[in-house]
Amino acid sequence: MNSISFVDLGKQLETIRPQIDKRLNDVLNHGFFIKGPEVKELEADLSKFCGAKYSIACANGTDALMIAMMAIDIQPGDEIITTPFTFFATGETISLLGAKAVFVDIDPDTYNIDEKLIEEKITKKTKAIIPVSLYGLCSNLHAIQKIADQKNITVIEDAAQSFGAKIDNDFSCNISNISTTSFFPAKPLGCYGDGGAIFTNDDALAEKIISLSNHGQTERYTHHYIGVNSRLDTMQAAILIEKLKIFPKEIELRNLVAQKYDAKLKDHFKTQKNPDNYRNVYAQYTLEISNREEFIPKMKAEGIPISVHYPKCLHHQPIYQKLGYNDSCPIAESAAKRVISLPMHPYVSDEHIEYISKKVLEHAKA
Numbered sequence: 486m487n488s489i490s491f492v493d494l495g496k497q498l499e500t501i502r503p504q505i506d507k508r509l510n511d512v513l514n515h516g517f518f519i520k521g522p523e524v525k526e527l528e529a530d531l532s533k534f535c536g537a538k539y540s541i542a543c544a545n546g547t548d549a550l551m552i553a554m555m556a557i558d559i560q561p562g563d564e565i566i567t568t569p570f571t572f573f574a575t576g577e578t579i580s581l582l583g584a585k586a587v588f589v590d591i592d593p594d595t596y597n598i599d600e601k602l603i604e605e606k607i608t609k610k611t612k613a614i615i616p617v618s619l620y621g622l623c624s625n626l627h628a629i630q631k632i633a634d635q636k637n638i639t640v641i642e643d644a645a646q647s648f649g650a651k652i653d654n655d656f657s658c659n660i661s662n663i664s665t666t667s668f669f670p671a672k673p674l675g676c677y678g679d680g681g682a683i684f685t686n687d688d689a690l691a692e693k694i695i696s697l698s699n700h701g702q703t704e705r706y707t708h709h710y711i712g713v714n715s716r717l718d719t720m721q722a723a724i725l726i727e728k729l730k731i732f733p734k735e736i737e738l739r740n741l742v743a744q745k746y747d748a749k750l751k752d753h754f755k756t757q758k759n760p761d762n763y764r765n766v767y768a769q770y771t772l773e774i775s776n777r778e779e780f781i782p783k784m785k786a787e788g789i790p791i792s793v794h795y796p797k798c799l800h801h802q803p804i805y806q807k808l809g810y811n812d813s814c815p816i817a818e819s820a821a822k823r824v825i826s827l828p829m830h831p832y833v834s835d836e837h838i839e840y841i842s843k844k845v846l847e848h849a850k851a
């Protein structure tokens with residue numbers, strides 16, 4: 486049996502190598518490495534895919550979050566409601582702008598923010614809600630938007646892990662006021678470096694986001710905002726154009742892999758619950774176990790890489806402790822102690838799924 490990768494980008498590249506080579510060669514030949522024609526082409530393709538009127542490429546998913554918040558003029562002291570069970574960047578960008586992250590516990594079935602707990606945390610200072618569509622499954626975005634609309638606040642979906650996911654026929658990145666994603670290589674749609682994008686249907690917000698991501702310029706050397714340098718480079722756009730073409734097929738393959746893991750493991754361990762009308766893109770296949778510390782080295786010894794998304798809630802991170810955060814989010818805290826993620830990508834072979842599942846059943850305790 487060949488070795489098991491957590492994410493196998495090599496296998497994917499094999500399927501599209503000539504197209505990628507040609508695209509990169511085209512960029513080398515035309516030489517527009519920043520804001521080249523491929524960036525516009527990709528933005529149009531992303532909009533066509535997810536339905537958002539504006540898709541604005543930027544340098545990474547962290548900048549995408551920060552720019553989205555800058556676009557709604559987040560100021561020091563503003564409060565932003567979010568989940569503590571996410572990658573650090575979600576909280577980091579809130580804090581970087583001087584705002585206060587208000588952490589709301591997660592739903593135990595989906596691991597996404599529990600929308601039923603949001604309203605009680607809204608105050609006069611609340612400016613936005615940032616639900617994170619974790620592991621590739623949308624948060625309950627329609628319900629969250631409804632709560633926000635009633636209170637006149639903005640929803641920014643952190644869709645770093647969920648581009649391509651759907652609720653009924655509505656795509657992640659086209660449900661909330663603004664959405665952001667990441668094209669980090671290991672993401673469901675990843676490039677070969679850093680990349681990200683911001684999505685909205687709002688003309689004025691889009692104009693501001695475009696400007697903020699390019700030094701606040703509206704035209705060359707005329708700056709209306711204090712912005713940032715956060716452009717997606719042309720090479721990455723060229724790669725993403727080709728990867729987007731095989732993305733629908735890859736989403737199907739990810740779902741097939743997940744179904745096969747489910748068949749072996751779902752009856753034995755708690756996994757992320759996928760509501761019937763949601764399409765998950767399985768950025769991760771995650772389950773809960775009780776003996777994580779001994780389990781991970783045992784799996785490593787069996788040749789199986791395991792990750793943990795995420796071992797610590799944001800409010801328990803040293804910096805947030807130092808900043809005096811003392812939130813209590815018991816469901817997220819319990820999940821953080823128990824979750825493990827299995828190798829997940831579109832090309833996990835049946836042989837590997839069989840072997841990984843067998844070893845999970847052998848070494849993990851529910």
Ligand SMILES: Cc1ncc(COP(=O)(O)O)c(C=O)c1O
Binds near residue numbers: 571643
């Ligand atoms: C939920 C979430 N938000 C934000 C980010 C940040 O994206 P990037 O690594 O592209 O800056 C990530 C990436 O890991 C993520 O998973």
